[in-house]
Amino acid sequence: MNELTLLTPSVLDDYVTSVENRRWQQINEPAGESDTIFRTGAYVGSVIHVFSSLDRAMDKARDHIAFQEKNGKPVANGSLILASSLSLSKGRFDRSWHAPPGGLWGCLILADTFLPLFRNLLPLIPGIACCEALHQEGASNASIRWVNDVLLQGKKQAGFLIEGFRSPVHGENFHLLGFGLNLNNNLFPPELMETAVSLAQVLNRPIDIYLFTLSFLAKLRYYTGLLLYEEEQWLVRGGGDDYKGEHPLIKRWKELSDTLGKRVRFGYDVVRNPQYEALVTAIASDGALVLKHDDGSTSVEHSGEIRYC
Amino acid sequence: MxxxxxxxxxxxxxxxxxxxxxxxxxxxxxxxxxxxxxxxxxxxxxxxxxxxxxxxxxxxxxxxxxxxxxxxxxxxxxxxxxxxxxxxxxxxxxxxxxxxxLKKKEIIEGILKEVLYIFPAPERAKYFFSLDVQSRIEKKGAREVSVKSGDEIIIMSLMKRDTPVYYNGENGVIHSVYFKPGVSVDQGAPLIGVCPADKLPLIQKVITRVKADWDKKNSTG
Incomplete structure (x- = not known):
């Protein structure tokens, strides 16, 4: 039986209350803040659709939005689509992504309710949530490579991409957050063997996919809530053109990433067309990568990808 | 126009x-x-x-x-x-x-920006044509590709978030492309210049006239 079929919004709610929120309350933070943050992000996973197999979770999300609208029904913000396997999955630039049974594959549908200043930080969330879940599972060496690749022992354990989608009937804008996490799937096709790894391979034991998924989704809920909570606090402070100080998402990302200080190859499509090598000297307040070239000059990149040299 | x-x-x-x-x-x-x-x-x-x-x-x-x-x-x-x-x-x-x-190319671009419909970048980001538009450009060339309001023509890429950009200007063909794939474009900077298909000869006339005028000026000056 597909164990993910047991995963319902109420099960996720119970997990958040009994496990995740308690964990946050034990961490030094203003009293009660995590309650508010979890309430703010509670829509993440408020509807969960589980499938044994799909072609692509992102396509299913688009079809779902279109179907709901054409039938006069609302699209629940925070709806999740989960599948045990994907037959036509792909990464960015149509790169190969192997999604057999044993991994966690899916898509989170988020209505575009974010202000532009904060929307840019959305891609940081899945990397942080996944990395934290891996640490809790015992993979203490998990780290994030800018923007949101999650690496274990230098190989990619999880990948995320966000695609915009405008609904066909009402023209509402959505972010479709696609995720693929290698958990118990230990066999990779030849082209991915050198670059991909599963959590089970690293920990040398099988992973409880059901529990790991709860942990990952609870963290997605928390950090989405945090993004919106900080947005609200910023508006209370009067808003403005920028966010003064370090956003807590940036702070947490830095704690979990090993990108700072690394010499990297950079490119918009770094696999097919690497553009240059440089040293990562900082992460800007908006999440951009600050790179120092060999001639001492600096580039600030808001888009693209890196590989460590 | x-x-x-x-x-x-x-x-x-x-x-x-x-x-x-x-x-x-x-x-x-x-x-x-x-x-x-x-x-x-x-x-x-x-x-x-x-x-x-x-x-x-x-x-x-x-x-x-x-x-x-x-x-x-x-x-x-x-x-x-x-x-x-x-x-x-x-x-x-x-x-x-x-x-x-100004250089000759900048003068031509300046004039074209006055006569074309300029579609600007919504945010500072990297841009590339959507797959459908890109394949049409590769097959026929940009000036044979027509766009109309509501078309998904460009993808905006920012922090590994790819967002479709919908055209919302005059119907026409893509005359000028002002961005390069993988190069950041500032918010408000032009992405493409569009003109109605029947106005293309007029635009070409502008370019020819400016080039001829510039060359004449340089050869006599």
Whole structure:
């Protein structure tokens, strides 16, 4: 039986209350803040659709939005689509992504309710949530490579991409957050063997996919809530053109990433067309990568990808 | 767009004053300290990756956090608002004007921007054509690709978030493409220039006339 079929919004709610929120309350933070943050992000996973197999979770999300609208029904913000396997999955630039049974594959549908200043930080969330879940599972060496690749022992354990989608009937804008996490799937096709790894391979034991998924989704809920909570606090402070100080998402990302200080190859499509090598000297307040070239000059990149040299 | 263009008027304007005047404004509130004088020659950002900054123009300090602002265009500082030296200014306050000498290509682009419908970048990001538009461009060339309001024509890529950009201007064909895949475009900068298909000959006439006029001027001047 597909164990993910047991995963319902109420099960996720119970997990958040009994496990995740308690964990946050034990961490030094203003009293009660995590309650508010979890309430703010509670829509993440408020509807969960589980499938044994799909072609692509992102396509299913688009079809779902279109179907709901054409039938006069609302699209629940925070709806999740989960599948045990994907037959036509792909990464960015149509790169190969192997999604057999044993991994966690899916898509989170988020209505575009974010202000532009904060929307840019959305891609940081899945990397942080996944990395934290891996640490809790015992993979203490998990780290994030800018923007949101999650690496274990230098190989990619999880990948995320966000695609915009405008609904066909009402023209509402959505972010479709696609995720693929290698958990118990230990066999990779030849082209991915050198670059991909599963959590089970690293920990040398099988992973409880059901529990790991709860942990990952609870963290997605928390950090989405945090993004919106900080947005609200910023508006209370009067808003403005920028966010003064370090956003807590940036702070947490830095704690979990090993990108700072690394010499990297950079490119918009770094696999097919690497553009240059440089040293990562900082992460800007908006999440951009600050790179120092060999001639001492600096580039600030808001888009693209890196590989460590 | 009018069917008739007064070439002599347009070209006369560029002949008498072949410069673009670029106003430089305060990027945010703060105390200003100028680093150039009126008449200073300034260089634009350069380098293969546009990573070598231009000439430092001024420093603006907000909450003890100084930020050096550099030139993005080359030219000469034609006017300096020196009354702001050492003063606190609001965001957007004009601080100086750079007189930038125009090249033939820039003059043509300048004229085209007046006669084409310019579709601007919604955010500072990297842009590329959507798969459908890209394949049509590769097969037939951009000037055979027609677009209409509501079409998904471009993908905006920012922090590994790819967002479709929907065209919302006049129906027509893609005449000019102002972005390169993988190169960041500033918010508000032009992405494409569109003109109705039946106006293409007129546009071509503008380009031919400017080129001929420029070459004639250079050979006689």
């Amino acid at each position: 009018s069917d008739e263009i007064d070439f002599d008027e347009i070209l006369g304007k560029y002949h008498s004053d072949p410069y673009e005047y670029v106003d430089v404004r305060a990027v945010h509130t703060g105390k200003v300290h100028f680093l150039v004088e009126e008449g200073s020659q300034v260089d634009a950002v350069s380098g293969e990756w546009k990573h070598i900054p231009g000439t430092p123009l001024f420093e603006i300090t907000r909450e003890r956090n100084p930020k050096k602002i550099t030139a993005t265009t080359n030219g000469v500082v034609s006017s300096l608002c020196s009354e702001h030296e050492g003063q606190f200014v609001e965001a957007g306050e004009k601080l100086m004007t750079i007189r930038h000498p």
